[in-house]
Amino acid sequence: MDVKSLCLGALSLKDASGYEIKKMFEEGPFSHFYDAGYGSIYPALNKLLADGFVTCTEIEQEGRPAKKVYSLTETGLSSLKEDLNKLPVLDKTRSESITMLFFGHLLSPKHREEILESYIDYFRNGCECIEGVDPTGQPAGRLFVRGLGLAVYEAAANYMEENKDLLLSIDEENDETEKQNNLLVETGDAA
C-alpha cells in the first residue's frame, strides 16, 4: 500500500485537500500508524486524478492559492478495496528515541534522562490525543485500532516510568561500562 492508496483511504473518510490529507496523516486518525509528506502527497493526488480515481474541485480563496478539494470516485473506491484485499507487508518502524536509549551507555546521564522523559511524554500525549476524540458512531475497525493504540501507548509509558531507574543508573564512565564494552567486543569477536 503506497501513498496513493493511503490518499484513497483518507478520501474514503471525507473529501479533502492535499493540506488536509497531510493533517489527517500527521494529527488525525492515521497519525499513529501512517505518515507521508507533501513531497509524496501532491504527486500522488495528481496521479490519482490522471487515473480517474479522484475528482477535484477548486475553491477560490482570497489571499491564498485556490483550495483543491479531492473526492473519491467509484473507480478509486474499487482500487482501494483491491489494495485492502492484499496481504499486508510487515510493519516498518524507525525510532530514533529507542535507538538512542539502546545506546544509552554512550550518552550523558542528562541527555539520557531528557530523551527518556520526552519519550514518555510522547506516549502520554498520544493517549490524550486518542482519548480526546469522541468514539461514538465510529466504525468497528476504527474503534479497534483506537483501542489498540491506547493499549500500546499505555503499556509503553507505564513500562518506561516503572523502569526508568534501569536506564538512569548507568554510569557512563565507570568500570562497569568498560567491562560491558569489553564483553561486547569479546562477544562480537567470538562469532
Place this chain on the structure above:
Amino acid sequence: MDVKSLCLGALSLKDASGYEIKKMFEEGPFSHFYDAGYGSIYPALNKLLADGFVTCTEIEQEGRPAKKVYSLTETGLSSLKEDLNKLPVLDKTRSESITMLFFGHLLSPKHREEILESYIDYFRNGCECIEGVDPTGQPAGRLFVRGLGLAVYEAAANYMEENKDLLLSIDEENDETEKQNNLLVETGDAA
C-alpha cells in the same frame, strides 16, 4: 540519524560485513525499531569508509565474493556519539496491517480475520524472538529497550486477542455499515 549513523551504531557493537549489518537490522538487536535495506547499507558503508569513520578488511572466500568486514574508527565513534547527543525526531511508523484493520468495514470477514490473526502472531513471535536472546551481560540501555519491546508486544497481542470480536463482528453488507458510512459522509461535510 540516517542509515550511516545506524551503521556506525551497529559497528559499535561488533565488526561486521554489509550483509551482517542487514541481519542485525532485520533479525538482530535492532529489528524492532530500525531497518534498512542493502540499497542504503552498501552506499552508506562506502561513504563511511571514504570519510574515515570505518576501516575495511577483505577476507577471501572460496566460491563467493570476498567478505568485507568493517570496523569502527575513533573518528567514527565520535561521529556516532555526536549524533546520539542530538534530539531525536519523532518515530516514523508505517503499518499496513493496522491500516487494513482500520478500514475493516471494507474487507471481507475472511480477510479481516486473516489479517488480525497474522498480526497477533507477528507480536507473539516477536515476544518469543526477544525472549529467545539471553539478556545476561547486556548493557542497561539494551535491557531497557528489550523490556519495552516485550511490554509493547504483549500489550498489543493481548488487546487484539481480547477484542477480536469487536472486529470480526462487522457485517460488511448490513444496514449498520451503510448507516456508519452515511454518518461519516455527513460528518465530513460538516467541516
Place this chain on the structure above:
DNA sequence: TTGATTATATATCAAAACGATATATATCAA
C-alpha cells in the same frame, strides 16, 4: 539422490519517498 529453498556474499538502479524550500496571506500570542 535430487531438486528446491535458503543462506551467504557483493552490489546497482529505477522508482518512490522525504524534508527542505518557495511563495504568500491570515491568525494569534506576547
Place this chain on the structure above:
DNA sequence: TTGATATATATCGTTTTGATATATAATCAA
C-alpha cells in the same frame, strides 16, 4: 508591533527502497 503558527499550493535535491544481478554453499524435503 512582532514573531510564531496556520493555511494553502507546490517542487526538487537527496535519501531510501525494493527489485534485480551474480553466484556458490548449505540445508531440507521428497
